[in-house]
Amino acid sequence: MKEYRLKNNLIKAGFKAFAQQEYKKVSTNDIVSAANVSKGLLFHYFNNKENFYLTLYDLAWNVIYRDVFEAFPFDNRDFFERLQTLILRKTGSLQKHKTIAAFMKRVHMNSDKAITKQRLKIYNHHNQKHYKKIFEDYDSTAFRHPEHIEEIFKTVTWSFSRIVHEWEKQYVDYDNTEALRILETEIRQYVEFFKKHFYK
Amino acid sequence: MKEYRLKNNLIKAGFKAFAQQEYKKVSTNDIVSAANVSKGLLFHYFNNKENFYLTLYDLAWNVIYRDVFEAFPFDNRDFFERLQTLILRKTGSLQKHKTIAAFMKRVHMNSDKAITKQRLKIYNHHNQKHYKKIFEDYDSTAFRHPEHIEEIFKTVTWSFSRIVHEWEKQYVDYDNTEALRILETEIRQYVEFFKKHFYK
Amino acid sequence: MKEYRLKNNLIKAGFKAFAQQEYKKVSTNDIVSAANVSKGLLFHYFNNKENFYLTLYDLAWNVIYRDVFEAFPFDNRDFFERLQTLILRKTGSLQKHKTIAAFMKRVHMNSDKAITKQRLKIYNHHNQKHYKKIFEDYDSTAFRHPEHIEEIFKTVTWSFSRIVHEWEKQYVDYDNTEALRILETEIRQYVEFFKKHFYK
Amino acid sequence: MKEYRLKNNLIKAGFKAFAQQEYKKVSTNDIVSAANVSKGLLFHYFNNKENFYLTLYDLAWNVIYRDVFEAFPFDNRDFFERLQTLILRKTGSLQKHKTIAAFMKRVHMNSDKAITKQRLKIYNHHNQKHYKKIFEDYDSTAFRHPEHIEEIFKTVTWSFSRIVHEWEKQYVDYDNTEALRILETEIRQYVEFFKKHFYK
């Protein structure tokens, strides 16, 4: 598809620019000249700066979830193991795409009202869509108290996100695969712990 | 001091503006018109926008540490209790000065390189100066292993900052004094815990 | 004529757009997207925006004069009655084609030099062509002073255009047929008046 | 007032530019460079293009009414003669300020919604203010039917505006004073006519 070459250039340049600097500090001029593209093209494709930014955010989630769902082991219906796979793959994807990871960090730090609102919409849309995919057919028979699934889900995901956060701070400079193995071990440990308490 | 009225107006307007919006989004026009002061005066007093911003940051710490050191119980030479007082007063001060608290949050989220660098300088300067004041004459004889004081200091301050952080998130809407009492109880609990382990 | 469908879409969209907004305010993007047609096609058919605009103007007169000349009673060779028919049909046509009427109003208000010049050319071309048709074989024997035909022509057409103008302002919201009947009565009255003075 | 020199340059350049071309066709660049003034200054004084345009419109009426009211013969309380003075002075003022006259024509032809709305507001404000001044203490005892004053007022002003309009078209190129004398004669004639019919 030769015709999307320049659009792609814009997207790449956008990710890079918004990963390095704040939204407001990045000028559309910077982006188009980095993308080696005319001034008008950005607006031809994305209408305005804000929409471009949010489109990139949307694309970023697409990239991440593509990695997450590539040959996802749907045959394993164990709740915790699915969750573990999800987290490890998400984290792995961000490790792989450094620019996107940096971009995401900045997006989530942006405190402009209009942008925050739209960003949440996009985020929720992805979350809903993909969590449904993963958790609509998990094995609920294993739980000791299936009626507490809501609370368990929250506690567990929250704990995991915390673990990832701590791990991120600590292993920021490490070799990717090595760091991921460490995270995996830690998560696996917690999975065992959760299983012991929440399963029959 | 009639002659500093306008400078003060600028400072107040500055805190308010930078508490509500990002550095880049706030225009000097916004500030001077909110302060009811001429355009030139801002630059007369503060040279440029960046310096104005950093001056406010410096002033903010002054405000906070003035609260902290007002009748500080220096007669109590216990390490942990001094630390506890420091933290509770700092937090209390921010609770009292909502605008400054919001301002500080935004400053610490700002990721502009030039500003980050300068901001750290100011931060370190205050930290050094005031921590010295508090911890230069603590009672070191109580420690089981005085040679580990460095590690203990880090562990403890880090834990405390974590506790405050969690507390902030949870009690954001609560009544000030009530929320502070809760924090105090929690911190006191940890102080006991630390004393038990690190003191003879 | 399947192959002119898109050209027709463009024309319709053009009339509508230029009826609603000034020439400069209408963008070619507006037109092509309203016409559901590619950007290039507009330029393929009409070369540039200005030419497109003027082509529409030309077409508008074609539409109007088609209505005027549909089964025109050429057997009646009376000068004033032909003129009356011309005016009533012209006005009726504009009442029928609201969009074209609005378009025409805007075109005649446009004061861009280049466009005004071209517009006049088109206008004169139509005028000449059609007035000739109507007035080349009128019954000149009825006039008291056939040598004054020029002045009579001017006086009469000018008076009629004035009558239509006043009528337009007054009956803008009325039912078409009803309003037209009123205009007809008024014009007929003047025709009688003119006949009395200018005929033998 | 040395400090308003450049503001005045902008105003003059604005009148000239908007007198020669449509609102949309005039670029702020054209104006500032004609005024020999920096790009920013226009926006410093007038915020945006639209507001600049409307400010000029307001100023134009000020200029005209300043001419109208300069030593206005308020001692003459005759209704028609006041009206006559008003019209002749208004017309004379526009003859004197050719640029403003051309500007006004264009403003009144502009069909942009937002601008039309604001323009009317300004127009009504001036009208109200000045008509009140002139007609609040006219001699109403002279009228045969003072209860019909509303209708008389409308009929008369409408007739006069029509006369001026025709006159404008005819004497566009004539010497100012000569043309004005012609208009005056014509108006005077009508005043006599009105007096004969509406006065006792």
Next chain:
DNA sequence: CATGAATGAGAATTCATTCAT
């Protein structure tokens, strides 16, 4: 005949900063 990607000059507007008074 039909597309729409691509261009780039030019538009309005913003804003930190300067400087004469």
Next chain:
DNA sequence: TATGAATGAATTCTCATTCAT
């Protein structure tokens, strides 16, 4: 100390037009 007029580079965005396919 205080003003605010003045600057102009930088920014976002528009739009008629071209052209390879």
